[in-house]
Amino acid sequence: MSRIHKNERIGAIIHILTEHPKKIFTLNYFGELFGCAKSTLSEDLDAVRGIFERFELGKIETIAGAAGGVFYHPSVAPKEIENFSNYLCEQINKKDRIIPGGYIYTNDLLYNPEITYKIAKIMAMPFHDEAVDYVVTIETKGIPVAFMVAQVLKKPMIVVRKSARLTEGTAIHMNYITGSTKRIQTMSLTKRSVEKGSKVLFIDDFMKAGGTAKGIEDLMKEFESEVIGTGVVMATAEPKEKLIHNYHTLLVLENVDEEAGIIHIRPSCI
Amino acid sequence: MSRIHKNERIGAIIHILTEHPKKIFTLNYFGELFGCAKSTLSEDLDAVRGIFERFELGKIETIAGAAGGVFYHPSVAPKEIENFSNYLCEQINKKDRIIPGGYIYTNDLLYNPEITYKIAKIMAMPFHDEAVDYVVTIETKGIPVAFMVAQVLKKPMIVVRKSARLTEGTAIHMNYITGSTKRIQTMSLTKRSVEKGSKVLFIDDFMKAGGTAKGIEDLMKEFESEVIGTGVVMATAEPKEKLIHNYHTLLVLENVDEEAGIIHIRPSCI
Structure with missing residues (x-):
């Protein structure tokens, strides 16, 4: 040579x-x-x-x-975070994204690897110096962004299921109550997927009242583990008091005006 | 400057x-x-x-x-593909991965971003010169590898759901029959997620008889679209004739000997 x-x-x-x-x-x-x-x-x-x-x-x-x-x-310069967050808000605030019930269609953004990698680089920033053993998420829509946060932090991901998959072995099964609609839901996680005494980071695409995040906190206690941080792509402005404290969000959803076809969304300061 | x-x-x-x-x-x-x-x-x-x-x-x-x-x-040199495939087989052939029913626990590998990115770089190789509009997968375990294949090919991902999520808008809902266990299952995909006339690549973690892959082919027809290739991380050796033709697999699972605690698995030539 x-x-x-x-x-x-x-x-x-x-x-x-x-x-x-x-x-x-x-x-x-x-x-x-x-x-x-x-x-x-x-x-x-x-x-x-x-x-x-x-x-x-x-x-x-x-x-x-x-x-x-x-x-x-990996990290993103403050100016670029601002520009990119504004870009995302512009992309999201489009009439045809509104789904009856006030939901917002975002699959095209969250399933786009280039966009999601950039979101993940920003979302991971507050957690680089934390002792994180796993990035945990709940199926399905948050998996891509959680996986890329896991990539950026070089940690394994854990996916909580909404129904038990016994093809993945013995699982701990738990009910929780959604924060906004007060419905009972189930979450399930394979026993062997988390080591006792772990510290985990919860990443999801969306947070309203924080019922899911609270459920994950409780589930982790069953594994003698602890959620040390939470990050979401988008959180609603209301209710202001979430069921968990201490979370980071990239975007804040003020409200969805179905009649006027306007999605009021703005960057947060993550 | x-x-x-x-x-x-x-x-x-x-x-x-x-x-x-x-x-x-x-x-x-x-x-x-x-x-x-x-x-x-x-x-x-x-x-x-x-x-x-x-x-x-x-x-x-x-x-x-x-x-x-x-x-x-991105591409991986032939010698490195060989080494890495052998490494994966060694990792998989461990007694404690066997789950009653002959299933294999692989979450720790498939949810590890470093391993999955390398798998994805290899799995994407046969498709770089194909006209692919989307990488499609079905929830849940195949999402990380599919998303990284999407990243490597710079294409958006589409996730077929096992039950309709109306928070993602109007969906096409379809029954299909699993190839090996002959059970009726449901798949569902938001209407707006695929443009008519698209060519898609189906990526999943595992294939047995190919019932799911066949279901995806049929579902894509409902969207006037076409599966132009299929790639899986692991396919069983039996049945040899799958319900679809023309797929790529990284690993071939010969059989799982539950009694002896041995997983017979070998690299394929992808």
Whole structure:
């Protein structure tokens, strides 16, 4: 193999780090890949860090010591969060999205990987420094965004089912009451999916009164685990007091005026 | 802003392309970002292409002409597909994964973003040159892998529900018969989610006789659309004749020996 140029090392490092958010790569790993000395790599990594800073591409972080290494920490610049949130509000506030009953059709946004990856990068931001073992969600519409938050935080996802799937093994089954419509619903989670003593982050697409989020909190207690944070793409402005405290939302839904065909939605400050 | 070095341009280009698989970025876009001439960018892109080739990081492709530009085409080298498939088989063939009834617990793998992204990069490979409008899946376990295939192909995902969700608007509701257990099941899809005349790729985690895949084919006909390909993570060896033709699988499940606690599974040649 001919000599590897600095350009090539930097390019390959950036590709590998970018494809694996929050995964720690040791200097040894890159040293073997390129057949070069650690001192050379240290200079390369300084350059990589500089590139991410200069173009606001997220952060490159270094962990010192024997188990140390380098990883890509995705983040979005404040101005870009603002622009993107406004873009989402514009996309959502369209008459033909209103479904009888005041629901909003958002599948085309939540099932679009490019949009959802960006939402997830923003939604993950408050939780990067928290000790999170799992990202938990409830089927079905929140799964894509939860999975991408899991990707950004490099954590496994857990999907709570609305009915027991015994093909996934013994499950804990629990009733809960929806916060807004006061209906009894069921949630179910395979026993082996959460280790005792875990800390989880609950991610969902939508929150009204917070009944589901409260249900997840209770379910996690059955697993001797704890919800340490909650993030949703969109929360309603009313009721102001949710059944859980301490959640983050990207967008705030003020109200849906079915008659006029207007969806009043605005960015939150996540 | 001080002058931007070649290293920096190459690094930023690679980060941006890597984060957006199959998204076309024009030379103008990069020209404005860096404030440099197209001739300079052409040289940079040659270097970028060379880096991806040298380290087998996937492909960088160029589209000529006015609407032209450059994009990242994820792919996995044959040797790595082999290694990774073997790794997955080793992970799966563990006694404690067997669930009464001969089912296999795989949530920890399918809900792990790093593993699933790699599975998706491989599963997408046969379909990069097909005209695909949507990646379709059925809730719940296949959603993460389908969504990452959608990300790799830069297409929207569609999730068929097992029961109608009228909060997503008017739906087409259909019965189908599972291929192996001959049970009647229901699938439901919001009318507005697929445009007439679409070509879709069906992605799921598991296939036995292919009843679900056949059901999706029939459902797509109701939308005047067509399934042009099917990919699953794991298909059983028996029955050999599935209810659909022409599918790709990453792994082949020979059988589950519940008594001995052995899962016979092997890589396919996708």
